[in-house]
Amino acid sequence: MSLRLSTVILPVRRWHEGGKERWQRAEDLGFHTAYTYDHLSWRTFRDGPWFGALPTLTAAAAATERIRLGTLVTSPNFRHPVTLAKELITLDDVSNGRITLGIGAGGNGFDAATLRRADEEPWTPRERADYFGEFLPLLDRLLTEDSVTYEGERYAAYEARNIPGCVQRPRLPFAVAATGPRGLRLAARHGQAWVTTGDPKISATGTPEQSLEAIRGQFDKLGKACADVGRDVEELDKVLLTGFTPDRPLDSFDAFVDFAGKHAALGFDEIVLHWPLPGTDFGADEKVFERIATEALAQL
Template sequence: MNLRLSTVILPVLRWHEGGRERWQRAEELGFHTAYTYDHLSWRTFRDGPWFGAVPTLTAAAAATERLRLGTLVTSPNFRHPVTLAKELITLDDVSNGRITLGIGAGGNGFDATALRPSGEEPWTPRERADRFGEFLPLLDRLLCEDVVSHDGTHYSASEVRNIPGCVQRPRLPFAVAATGPRGLRLAARHGQAWVTTGDPKLFENGTPEQSLQAIRGQADKLAAACDEIGRDVAELDKVLLTGFTPDSPLDSFDAFVDFAGRHAELGFNEIVIHWPLPGTYFGADEKVFERIAMEAPAQVSGGATAA
């Protein structure tokens, strides 16, 4: 199995003060895809600079030539399928077909309350799942069909036109982030890739082995969801976003190779690491990071076997 190594570049730098150079360096280092988070603000970065994902990716598309680009991930928390589809078609055109949409049901962060009246509770997990279950199929149609109408419970579209559609056909790929049964069924039906960050309950007090077992269980559930609809789970790429498991894969080159190899054996063919940000949770040795980018994929691919 060939391992693809990708990175997440958090949108915290002004474009003309290091932002452009970071995306260009990602291409130079040979990353498969450079993603960014699609949030209005995020966790400890809330009171600092944080730029919009779609404009950032548009600028990155103009500043690079080969690097794939994408969100990891967007959600219905502050998006609507109609406007998102138009932006994605444009972004796919500007990049000449280099966009992947990472998408999930959303969470309880700042995005969950930013557009809601003061004091109103955010959507419950069930409500988020309900909305995602309508959002994703509608977005699929909007990116594939020239004219779409939809009168749903949560979203509507009235003779929406999306001509000429995506450069990538029939549409740009979806990387669906999911661990629950409803999300995994959506990934099985609509995804070209599946994304996980592991089991959040194990992040602080779990062990790497417990995390590996939990991720194996998630992959098994994805396979079962694919079986339900007669789809071969091997058709989906398996993407692991690092930084949220008990492991420390960026501590050293050898630590990453070991981590990546163990997850490649579970069938993961894309691993995503965060670009180091000194003084934050994502702080790491940039020399180690760059060596991992340039050397680790070949070393892991040479020793990995498909699950």
């Protein structure tokens, strides 16, 4: 499979003040998928505009025709599988089958505790894995079965109906973000794609070479997880969300081609770039970004 190039559009612009045009521009530039973050607020953007992911994607679906759309990523921090399933089936219908659900266990900080009382402790990494381990299989069922009744430790569903189901059969694809053993097993069992941002321990102080080696180790763990559940690892697409490794692939066209070539050699099928936002951590030259979108893959 040839390398695909996608983008993340952060939901920070009003729809009628440039928001709509950005999604349409992503389609015109030929990106495979345009994703957005599924958060209530996020990092340095917490005190500024930030719009909901699923309404934004619904509007984007109506404003585009070909480009795939998705979250990167949705998590149990403020989602319930029953209501999420209904919204995803609707979104998949509006888009005529162009939705990918990026999904992961989530993390602490930012908006992770927005729905909890002030005296509640944040979930530990183990608790997040516990919630995700129940959330994802239940969501899988909700998107593939007409009626689901389920009672678990953390979630319940009683005759939750999702007729007619997804346009995409048997359901829309899951792109599972994971680096730990439990998350990787979920990706192996339920995912159509696996997502990584690299190794966060290397992001700030490591080198690009160390990052490549760490990601190579993640590939090995993914392969083991797939073998453990009797699945061929080649069945999963491998997706790299950039911006969280020591590399600076948007510094220049040549820098991106070098970066993409090295990561494609590791086995990635899709590389995702943040749409440049001046004055933020994702600031970059938009002309370079657009040249990458239209010309870089031909160099690989």
